[in-house]
Amino acid sequence: MMNIHDPAAELRASVGIAFEQAHAMPVSVYTSPEFLALEAEHVFARSWLCAGRADALREPGDYLTMQIAGEPVLILRDREGQLRAMSNVCRHRMSVLLEGRGNTRVITCPYHAWTYSLDGSLRGAPAMDMNKGFCKEDNGLPAIRCVNWNGWIMVTLDADLPDPHEQLSEVDDLVGYLDMSSYVETFREEHHWNTNWKILAENFMESYHLPMCHGATIGGAVDLRKMTCPEGRAHFNYHHIMKDDSIALSIAHKDNTTLQGDDRYRTWLMAIYPSLLITLTPGYFWYLCLTPSAPGEVDIVYGGGLHPDFAVDPQADVHFAMLKGLLDHVNDEDRGCTERVWRGMQGRLARPGPLSHLERPNFEFARWIASRMP
Structure with a gap:
């Protein structure tokens, strides 16, 4: 018997019929916080999502920010003119780095002023010289998959998802x-x-x-x-x-x-x-x-x-x-x-x-x- 408190089960039951007998999706699929959490993990974190148009980032240093399933993401045009996406979380004490959209020469953390180049590599970290285990090369911003698909900036957290040129x-x-x-x-x-x-x-x-x-x-x-x-x-x-x-x-x-x-x-x-x-x-x-x-x-x-x-x-x-x-x-x-x-x-x-x-x-x-x- 279907668990009526399980929105995913309700949804599977509602779409398991011919279209000619179909109804709209169950109410719980829209209203349930638990179902939204499933969507974050199984839909948004595993799909190509659009951040907007590639020509919104025309110049080196132009950037946009977005969230994917709660993950802060930074998309920018690097100094070579390439689109990049990376984590928008500082590798020090995990502050969000940039907000909204704009242009920047370097990415500077607003908390302790760690700075990153436009390729995500750590450029500077004040007062870290006495930490013997600290290595700049180990603290760059993690890259996130980013593709220009027909002028659209497409981003995904899924490392194995087929390229949008193939999928679409x-x-x-x-x-x-x-x-x-x-x-x-x-x-x-x-x-x-x-x-x-x-x-x-x-x-x-x-x-x-x-x-x-x-x-x-x-x-x-x-x-x-x-x-x-x-x-x-x-x-x-x-x-x-x-x-x-x-x-x-x-x-x-x-x-x-x-x-x-x-x-x-x-x-x-x-x-x-x-x-x-x-x-x-x-x-x-x-x-x-x-x-x-x-x-x-x-x-x-x-x-x-x-x-x-x-x-x-x-x-x-x-x-x-x-x-x-x-x-x-x-x-x-x-x-x-x-x-x-x-x-x-x-x-x-x-x-x-x-x-x-x-x-x-x-x-x-x-x-x-x-x-x-x-």
Whole structure:
């Protein structure tokens, strides 16, 4: 008999049926601190996670910080122009070294002023000359795997995980013609919402909510009867929609002769498991990177930018300012919807309901998470 107090067992039971009979994930999978701890160990610590765009770190010494399953991580551009990730914990008394993002010539601990070079090697340690067992060469910052995948900074704590170019090769099969690596980031923000990270991820994966949740913005142009959700792949799911020229940046630039036919109008929505969510059009992109901090709290990197054709267009700033206003409004609508779902889950009568055919990506996401549980 299934232990009803075991969220992982509840999840396995809920996804062990055909999609046509599927329900949303059990409430405990979202609300249980114990399940969040399992996700930290078996999902986030063993997956490729996105820290944002590689062009956010343009110059030597540019850095970002992030947390992976509670592990402080530092990502930077070294003096040779290479991306590096390393522990963001001092090797002396274990203070966190850098916060947020910025640029630095050296990494200096704010506690006792131990300093590290941009390659992570220990450069200086004041007043350590009388410690006979101290060796600078033994106290560099541990390296963490970091890869530039199509312009995205991908980081993992798992030493054995296949490279994202291999693991996510099917993404290239779908959208390689757009060359994500060439897109130029124009904004990057950090937000904190009061909802579970999976609620937000699922919200991105389905367009079933668009007519109602986004009624004041983009929902009026949506026809649910014309939507389809193709079967996802092993490490991501996706769907796409066709856009018209009502938003100038949604379609290929007028001077672009490479994109032909429907490829000039197609917008892709991709959820790279577990927590990178990408909207990619021929003119612009935007994305979310999710990091849970509690069952009902999620830290979000929200960024976006332009296809290179538009990045050099004299009118691009005007078009993108209008687009950014729309994206911010849509994001606020999503925040309202996903935070209401979290509040609803606290009710004694909250129960997962049956899924629409338009929520196939949610079911596949649930199966993926279940497959990671011990």
